[in-house]
Amino acid sequence: MLSFLQRKYTNLVSDTSFSEILTGTVWALSARLLATGMGLVFSVMVVRFYGAEAMGIVAIIYSFFTLASILTVLGTDTSILRLIPEHLTKYSPFSAFKVYRKTQYMIMGVSLVTGTIFFFSAEFISTYVFSKPHLTFYFALSSVFILFHSMMKLNTEAVRGLRLIKAFSLMLALPQCLNLIFLTLISLVQPTPNAPVYSVLGGFALTGIAGWIIMEYALKKRIKANDSVLPVSSCNILSISLPMLLSAAMTFIISETGILMLGMFRSEEEVGYYAIAIKLASLPAFVLQAINSMAGPKFSELFHSDKIEELFHVAHKSAKLIFFTSVPILIGLVALGNPILRIIFGTGFATAYMALILLAVGQFVNAISGSSGMFLNMTGNQNVLRNIMTLAAVINLSLNFLLIPNFGINGAAFSAMISLCLWNLTTVVYIKIKFGKTTGYVPIFKKASQQINKLNINEK
Secondary structure, eight states: OHHHHHHHHHHHHHOHHHHHHHHHHHHHHHHHHHHHHHHHHHHHHHHHHHOHHHHHHHHHHHHHHHHHHHHHHTTHHHHHHHHHHHHHHHTOHHHHHHHHHHHHHHHHHHHHHHHHHHHHTHHHIIIIISSOGGGHHHHHHHHHTHHHHHHHHHHHHHHHHTTOHHHHHHHHHHHHHHHHHHHHHHHHHSOOTTHHHHHHHHHHHHHHHHHHHHHHHHHHHHOOTTOOOOOOOHHHHHHHHHHHHHHHHHHHHHHHHHHHHHHHHSOHHHHHHHHHHHHHHTTTHHHHHHHHHHHHHHHHHHHHTTOHHHHHHHHHHHHHHHHHHHHHHHHHHHHHHHHHIIIIIOGGGGGGHHHHHHHHHHHHHHHHTOSHHHHHHHTTOHHHHHHHHHHHHHHHHHHHHHHHHHHHHHHHHHHHHHHHHHHHHHHHHHHHHHHSSOSOOOHHHHHHHHHHHHHHHHHO
16 A cells, blocks of 8 residues: 555655646645645634634635635736736746736735725615625725735735745645634733624735735745836736626626525525535635646646646646545544534534535535536636536525525535536536536546446457
8 A cells, every 4th residue: 555655655756747736725725725724723712712703704704705806806916916927928927917916906906996885885785685684894994805805815825826835835834823812812811702703804804915925025026127028007907807707706706606695585694604614615625726727827837838638638637636635534423414514613613514414515526526617717718617606606596585485404415415516527528528628527437438448459
């Protein structure tokens, strides 16, 4: 067994095309593990000391920020991941810096306007959208921090585009670590029911500032006097970003509509139950996210260098790594989910076990599909991904509207599972049709395909 693992490790490390992704993945995965651990401790503290209702409010605020950032970042957090490697490869660091700076100013302006609108609309949102007037203060306060959250998202992806592995890992772990630190300090020094929300806002603010400092230093250090620059207008940036914006909006609908509609139709307590189910079911997803963190820029580089064979070689190895690291976690969640919910979060959270199972099924399909969405975005097929995500989002929205009023968190989980399976499988099929190869990995199907190929060869 040990020799088998050693051979697998040597095989991965010796692959020069994949070793960079593997190294980056180890760092990103470590950061996500730390962030996930800190996030779970934060959730346990909120539930134990402030109640399930407080957890529900935090979940609604997170969804609010996710929605706001879609409107303010405009898809540039994905396009910057493609544009920075492209300009570094074809032009110069100064050209990449100009793209980053123009994007940064554009997002800051939009964030300030959006934050102002949400601030003055806080009472309307809480009263007429959520039917919970007591949330007005939280929405108004959160609106002030929209700028910081937008900068956090943009700078995190910009750092990733520069392949600053350690800095990117820091950006991944920092928000959750700061949340826990702030919650602990506030609870000890000046306890208040609003401590969980204050902690989240403080984490966003400091991470956004840290990302800005890192990008300024990293890019300016690389600039040379004779750097060539390709001028890129805001319209050019938006022409690439807007399809990605729509994909991000559809992703938001798929991932966050359940929480928002539960907030509209059910109690904050039930929202809190569902938020914990999502956190647990999403544990395998951080493996996919960690690999995508490094695979995205590599996909862009190989595609724009016309190295298609090498591109699929890297995509296949990424999918294989995702499968073997994600599936054991999913099996553990299905087997031990009920006692985990009861012992760690409280007996009331056992209500979320069926929702956890449904969400885990969706995450399994997500795992076997590999980095299909990232692949489409980095290879100029962002419009196709947008269309697929739109279809999945419409189905998700419809199912949530029909199921949540009667079935609560189980209805939300079923809707999320169906839409997650739909968009993942559709992207894999599209890639297979267009390129003749797939980004997914399922060992059983692979072995069956190999046997069929052998039979065909023997017949010939």
